[in-house]
Amino acid sequence: MNDKVNELRGKINELLERVEAFKPKVAAEIEDFRIRMLGKKGEVTALMEDFKSIAPELKREFGQKLNNLKNRTLEQINKLREEAEAQGGAGENRIGDMSRPGSAEQLGSRHPLSLVTNQIVEVFSRLGYTVAEGPEIENDWHVFSALNFPPEHPARDMQDTFFVEKNPDILLRTHTSSIQVRVMEHQKPPIRVICPGRVFRNEAISYRAHCIFHQIEGLYIDEGVSFADLKQSILYFAKEIFGEGATIRMRPSYFPFTEPSAEVDVSCNLCGGKGCNVCKGTGWLEIMGCGMVDPNVLENCGIDSKRYSGFAFGMGVERIAMLKYGVKDLRLYFENDVRFLHQFDSAL
Ligand code: DAH
Numbered sequence: 001m002n003d004k005v006n007e008l009r010g011k012i013n014e015l016l017e018r019v020e021a022f023k024p025k026v027a028a029e030i031e032d033f034r035i036r037m038l039g040k041k042g043e044v045t046a047l048m049e050d051f052k053s054i055a056p057e058l059k060r061e062f063g064q065k066l067n068n069l070k071n072r073t074l075e076q077i078n079k080l081r082e083e084a085e086a087q088g089g090a091g092e093n094r095i096g097d098m099s100r101p102g103s104a105e106q107l108g109s110r111h112p113l114s115l116v117t118n119q120i121v122e123v124f125s126r127l128g129y130t131v132a133e134g135p136e137i138e139n140d141w142h143v144f145s146a147l148n149f150p151p152e153h154p155a156r157d158m159q160d161t162f163f164v165e166k167n168p169d170i171l172l173r174t175h176t177s178s179i180q181v182r183v184m185e186h187q188k189p190p191i192r193v194i195c196p197g198r199v200f201r202n203e204a205i206s207y208r209a210h211c212i213f214h215q216i217e218g219l220y221i222d223e224g225v226s227f228a229d230l231k232q233s234i235l236y237f238a239k240e241i242f243g244e245g246a247t248i249r250m251r252p253s254y255f256p257f258t259e260p261s262a263e264v265d266v267s268c269n270l271c272g273g274k275g276c277n278v279c280k281g282t283g284w285l286e287i288m289g290c291g292m293v294d295p296n297v298l299e300n301c302g303i304d305s306k307r308y309s310g311f312a313f314g315m316g317v318e319r320i321a322m323l324k325y326g327v328k329d330l331r332l333y334f335e336n337d338v339r340f341l342h343q344f345d346s347a348l
Helices: 002-021 028-038 043-052 056-087 112-125 177-186 227-242 295-300 317-325 338-344
Strands: 137-139 163-165 170-172 191-200 212-222 248-255 258-267 284-293 309-316
Touching: 002 043, 002 056, 028 043, 028 056, 043 056, 112 191, 112 212, 112 227, 112 317, 112 338, 177 191, 177 212, 177 295, 177 309, 212 227, 212 317, 227 248, 227 258, 227 284, 227 309, 227 317, 248 284, 258 309, 284 295, 284 317, 309 317
Parallel strands: none
Antiparallel strands: 137 170, 163 170, 191 212, 212 309, 248 258, 258 284, 284 309
């Protein structure tokens, strides 16, 4: 009789240990385990049968032990089931349906200004241009003086320029043309650079103006570069960005650093040149300024203006992005409203 009692005690302890140590590798093992322990022919169930034949004075002790074993087994099974359901895995032994579809990763989208900048840089890199950058905090020389701005030019005025320090003037660059000066100072022709960057002007913020915006500057210097080269390059750019049907026209203009200077219009891609409210009925949209680099500027930067000539152009990225994507309010670019940004999810 004593043997039988000891055997029963040992068996209960052994089963308890197995329950505690049970770590399924796949979810289906949990149900197998339940059947092996608590099923009709299960090991815990078999002990319950043995209990019937036990001496009455031992019933109390074994009743408690067996109940405890049964409850622990059930608890453990339920816990493992919940874990398996919640995460498809349990601790180090992952349980999971390997054929289940994966959960989708939330991808961000590129900012429209980055999209357009990348596209423009890519178009010009196909023409052999490389990217150059420069500092946002500049001195008067690189932003104005070297670019042939006369001392009394209104662009130097406090109304336009954010000054960091006066005398000598340190300021936030008002255009990316400062980068062309830096490039010419450090490189020898032939030069072909495209210069994207952030610029700053003291303007009231509205749907069409901001105190921070982005420009892309282009510069091409070599022997025998002509206005015809400029025109052809800009036409190629316009077709690449606005479509094969795009045409351009150039209007005479004035910039201190180019002579002759022009403003470039592209045919309105919304109405196809017939006239609409975006192009204000003209069929044309202004996209950039350009011209032949003034010989004074070349000389200021240490380039022999008798031997070399070149062209430069500058455009606003916000404006190109507005025309390309139909964005009506410039402030949207700076608010980072995800409802706006997610509209560019599929753009590359
Ligand atoms: N820097 C001019 C601006 O901010 C744009 C520009 C016009 C750049 C003509 C050029 C150019 O390189 O040739 O308005």
